[in-house]
Amino acid sequence: MKAIVVGGGIGGLAAAVSLRRVGWEVVVHERAAVFGEIGAGVGVMPNALRALEWMGVADEARRLGTPRVSGGIRSSDGRWLVRLPEVGQEKVIAMHRADLHGVLLRALPPEILFNNVEVTSVEELDADLVVAADGINSRLRAELLPGAPGPVYAGTTAWRGVAPGPRDLEITQTFGPGGEAGVLPLGDGRVCWFVAAVAPPSASLDPAELFADWHDPLPDLVSSTPEVIRHDIYELPPLPTFVSGRVALLGDAAHAMTPYLGQGACMALEDAVTLAACDGDLARYDAVRRPRAQEVWRGSRMAGRFGIGVRSPVALALRNFALRAMPTSVAVRVMTRFSAWEVPAMPR
Structure with missing residues (x-):
């Protein structure tokens, strides 16, 4: 059986690795001149690590990534709202996206x-299975599901980067009025960071100014990063199906979501392994993946409303009080709810 994967990002490469593991002949078509991945950090959550284990590449991911043992949520003035020293972060790997992409590529x-293959229609492809992993603006999705909704602006814009930073930093998420930030230390002297703000699309904003009075080391990280990546955040409203004929949608082409749970890349890895476990049964793939991915999509949206979406002083005070009052055990359950995924059983 032959499969063609359209898209050479993390999801597309993971699909190729996974399908080859169950005996498929696979080729990958990427429209860019080289295979690569841009961006900053990615947290390989326990669910994603299980997917990498199934693919047989988890050991290399662990070697290149940095296990973290503590972290939590802070307010923009630096006060801890939630501390999670025992969350089991040894199962979470902090990596640069390019490093994770490289693990799959090798x-x-x-x-x-x-490379340099521009696929504009499924009709161009001669294969038993086509994996549409061509991103949020998927051409194949638009062709196959012309009546389905397209990407919509989620109301926020974000900046990301990698900068030198202290080696003793913890994984942190920070909430402020109409803003959010995150720090993901890589352990080798580099720190991946992001900041996001409620804003109109394409607004002319300077992140160094927006986050100048937030707690250390965020202002220094933003101002010292030589190359800052900025993008408006879009999401894909839930689709009625992830499959059409011999085509399976995967990753952002199927369920692009806001980043507030840190599950975007993790979902693509789950998709890839599930597709291989279904071994060509696309009805089963849709039945297994769509409810799971759309549940996480909704959870990420809700996390955004509770985090970056809170703007008034009264709402901020109430939200922060609720977080500080939350028992650690409850906070751990909330944070691990969406990472409690296991590889589906292979069919007989």
């Missing part, structure tokens, strides 16, 4: 990887 033979 698991594939070069002869199945094709």
